[in-house]
Amino acid sequence: MSRLRSGAVIALLSVLVALAGCAGGKNAVDNQRAAEANASLGADFLRKQDNENALSRFKRALDYDSSNTTANWGMAIVSERVGEDEDAKRYYEKTLGLQPNAAIYNSYAAFLCKQGDVDRAVRYFERSANDERYPGRADAMANAGLCLHRAGQAKSAEQHYRQALAMDSEQLTALTGMARLQFEQGDFLRARAFNERADGVAQLDADQLLLAARIELALGDRDAAAAYIERHNAREPSATLSLRQLEQSR
Numbered sequence: 001m002s003r004l005r006s007g008a009v010i011a012l013l014s015v016l017v018a019l020a021g022c023a024g025g026k027n028a029v030d031n032q033r034a035a036e037a038n039a040s041l042g043a044d045f046l047r048k049q050d051n052e053n054a055l056s057r058f059k060r061a062l063d064y065d066s067s068n069t070t071a072n073w074g075m076a077i078v079s080e081r082v083g084e085d086e087d088a089k090r091y092y093e094k095t096l097g098l099q100p101n102a103a104i105y106n107s108y109a110a111f112l113c114k115q116g117d118v119d120r121a122v123r124y125f126e127r128s129a130n131d132e133r134y135p136g137r138a139d140a141m142a143n144a145g146l147c148l149h150r151a152g153q154a155k156s157a158e159q160h161y162r163q164a165l166a167m168d169s170e171q172l173t174a175l176t177g178m179a180r181l182q183f184e185q186g187d188f189l190r191a192r193a194f195n196e197r198a199d200g201v202a203q204l205d206a207d208q209l210l211l212a213a214r215i216e217l218a219l220g221d222r223d224a225a226a227a228y229i230e231r232h233n234a235r236e237p238s239a240t241l242s243l244r245q246l247e248q249s250r
Contacts, residue, residue: 035065042074051078069099080111102134106143113147121147138168145177154181170201176208183211188218206236213246
């Protein structure tokens, strides 16, 4: 199943690095600048998946200025990555107290969804999606759909997927989510239609290619299923499958 989108969140960390007011004198301004410099380096390490150096830079930034938004948000993401969920929650909530905005709502909602707090997650996703200034509105709404889908709330998931597609007809998470929902509900023709739309938007990942193959098998098109299996095996050479294996696993 698709992942909750968070790549744009990490990129946004750098954008948030901005000088604060000068009301504390020269030392305060110098501390803010040092915090921002370290937070920016931390965000760069975060993008490179270097959690250790990111953590070090974010901590150093907070030593200079404990209210630096970028560093607090970065600490939330790093803590989540390394499994320190209580620390992640604390830093997310502190970040929202400092600078609530749609991108941070979306990021925190994804964390809450992973924690199984579906109702709160969906509320934050919706708050993010309802901000018309936020360029990731459709992503947030699709994330809400995915969270609900994983929780077994198919009807609500479909509503959110469709709202995401109304915002952006090429929203990949919503397209692949709808394909899976329709497949699960036995509407294989609609599942194929959504899958083909998704395949026209971006390269499907391994799980999505397997779903596509299962859809084609359900429709009786073994040649199309075999083509998707071939693409899956090219993408995941360590987990190759045959068409027969897929048929036996149905």
